[in-house]
Amino acid sequence: MVRDPLGSESAPSAEAICSALDDPDCREIIQQLEEPMTASELTEACDIPQSTLYRKLELLTEATLLEESTEIRRDGHHASKYAIAFDEISLGLDEDQQLTVEIERPARTADERLAELWSEVRKET
Secondary structure, eight states: OOBOTTTOSSOOOHHHHHHHHHOHHHHHHHHHOSSOEEHHHHHHHHTOOHHHHHHHHHHHHHTTSEEEEEEOOTTSOOEEEEEEOOSEEEEEEOTTSOEEEEEEOOOOOHHHHHHHHHHHHHHHO
16 A cells, blocks of 8 residues: 555545545546546546646545555556545534534455554554
8 A cells, every 4th residue: 555544644634625525627536436547547537637637646645535556567667556535425514613524434355454454563663
């Protein structure tokens, strides 16, 4: 994993999530991600210039709406792949009338949980 929203220690702000979802390019990226895709694949699918696409991917990953992983290739030219990291987003107001966001995440497979556990062990050693 390169950037794992579930492994993030701090939750993104409601403002960061709403800002990402308010961006039409970000919404187009999310709409195209039926399966994990590389930036090159997304550039073609979304018809967004590559430099713009990378900024939007950064915005989405920082908001923990996308998960970035590394695709290992035999030729040594590894690529980042992006996947949707949420099932549902709910907006609400707390008792202080502050905007709150709840993100429902997809269930993790046993392999993903093991990789996350191993990653945590490696951090502590």
